[in-house]
Amino acid sequence: MKAADLIQTDKYVQNGVRAIEEETAAVKLVAMMDIQMAARTLIDAAGQATQIQGDFYESTAVPGAQVLVSRKPHGVIFAIPPWNGPVILTLRAICIPLICGNTVVVKPAEVCPRSQAVAIEVLHEAGIPPGVLNLVSVSKDNSPKLTAEIIANPLVRHINFTGSDRVGKILAAEAAKYLKPCVFELGGKAPAVVLDDANISDAARAITFGALLHSGQVCMSTERVIVQRGAAATLQSELLKLFRNVKAGDPTRDPSAQLSCLINEASAVNVVKMVEEAKSSGAQVLLGDIRREGARVQPHILTGVNPGMRAWDRESFGPVVVISVVDTVDEAIELANASEYSLTASVWASDRYKGVEVANQIRAGCTSVNGPTIHIEPGLELAGLGGATGYGRFTVDNFTVKRGVVVHPPNVTYPLTG
Numbered sequence: 001m002k003a004a005d006l007i008q009t010d011k012y013v014q015n016g017v018r019a020i021e022e023e024t025a026a027v028k029l030v031a032m033m034d035i036q037m038a039a040r041t042l043i044d045a046a047g048q049a050t051q052i053q054g055d056f057y058e059s060t061a062v063p064g065a066q067v068l069v070s071r072k073p074h075g076v077i078f079a080i081p082p083w084n085g086p087v088i089l090t091l092r093a094i095c096i097p098l099i100c101g102n103t104v105v106v107k108p109a110e111v112c113p114r115s116q117a118v119a120i121e122v123l124h125e126a127g128i129p130p131g132v133l134n135l136v137s138v139s140k141d142n143s144p145k146l147t148a149e150i151i152a153n154p155l156v157r158h159i160n161f162t163g164s165d166r167v168g169k170i171l172a173a174e175a176a177k178y179l180k181p182c183v184f185e186l187g188g189k190a191p192a193v194v195l196d197d198a199n200i201s202d203a204a205r206a207i208t209f210g211a212l213l214h215s216g217q218v219c220m221s222t223e224r225v226i227v228q229r230g231a232a233a234t235l236q237s238e239l240l241k242l243f244r245n246v247k248a249g250d251p252t253r254d255p256s257a258q259l260s261c262l263i264n265e266a267s268a269v270n271v272v273k274m275v276e277e278a279k280s281s282g283a284q285v286l287l288g289d290i291r292r293e294g295a296r297v298q299p300h301i302l303t304g305v306n307p308g309m310r311a312w313d314r315e316s317f318g319p320v321v322v323i324s325v326v327d328t329v330d331e332a333i334e335l336a337n338a339s340e341y342s343l344t345a346s347v348w349a350s351d352r353y354k355g356v357e358v359a360n361q362i363r364a365g366c367t368s369v370n371g372p373t374i375h376i377e378p379g380l381e382l383a384g385l386g387g388a389t390g391y392g393r394f395t396v397d398n399f400t401v402k403r404g405v406v407v408h409p410p411n412v413t414y415p416l417t418g
Helices: 002-006 010-024 028-051 088-099 113-126 143-152 165-176 200-216 229-244 265-280 329-336 352-359
Strands: 055-058 066-073 076-080 103-106 133-135 156-162 182-185 190-194 222-228 284-287 300-303 320-326 344-348 366-369 400-407
Touching: 002 028, 002 113, 010 028, 010 113, 028 088, 076 088, 076 143, 088 103, 088 113, 088 156, 113 133, 143 156, 143 165, 156 165, 165 182, 190 200, 190 329, 200 222, 200 229, 200 320, 200 344, 222 229, 222 329, 229 284, 229 300, 229 320, 265 284, 265 300, 265 320, 320 329, 329 352, 344 352, 352 366
Parallel strands: 076 103, 076 156, 103 133, 156 182, 190 222, 190 344, 222 320, 300 320, 344 366
Antiparallel strands: 055 066, 066 400, 284 300
């Protein structure tokens, strides 16, 4: 709890916001959200300590025997948090493991070691002993080799990683060499399903927020909008109006710019190429100039994007949303589930019971009814259901092992010996 208080002081707010803005090109709003949510992450993590529980019961296998069950730490946890939520996601990668009694080695993203060091510094100042929480910063060139060496180290018992499914597969292959367990929270391609009776104004505002926050560089970003035909024209009109009001630029020079650059030019190139490929395959670009200025990309809205196109199948991690129109609810569910990703989703319906019914049929770790795809529910934790979104949760169960001790009664008769 001391760390939660410290991270809200001017020292950490100012240093954290400055580092996040400079290293990741995040606008001040996003940088502030990262620091503010970090305090809640620390408080929520502290509450998880109550979940570290044992058990005691009479054996059903041996009459008179007693069973003692406890949860023990793995040992050393290797944590690899991402750049797009550098403080909050670094804390998520380390806090539950620490509360469970593990020690942690953190490898920050190569692009933002200063930002992620804020999370380490606040915990050290709060009293984490030397050697319990360790930061190992490496260059991009050395990262593959040194990461493999750390995973191979026999003292490392568990790995957690948040990032792309491409890198997740590499890390999973390394961990598999030693059969070490992992928690992977990878990509997302979150669908927003809008039914005919939805409140279109509410849905459009939440979709715009979910698609464009941090220029779409959030694993929970709304990337696919699936709308019933009866609501399609109104929703499309609302989205166009809202998207046109959001501009990418240099917020330090242009106060009207609500978005900044993507993390690097390679990311911008990928986003623009994805839109170009979709257009050449028959998609229509309703909004957007299909170009970049360095690493800066303006918001885009596409229609006519189908499964099989990269703009549908792969996470863009940019300010791009695709709209698909369907006739029936069953078609909407089918399209929502036509993805390798399974992190979050949303359903919009005035009939909340119908919304819940649809939400229960969407394959996602968490689905919001009449809320945005960007949502973190304390105690539930984000989690994929396999595939390109990964598997496992940042919970006590994943960062402890269940161990049992069976106390046998005296004078037991055994086969062979009596």
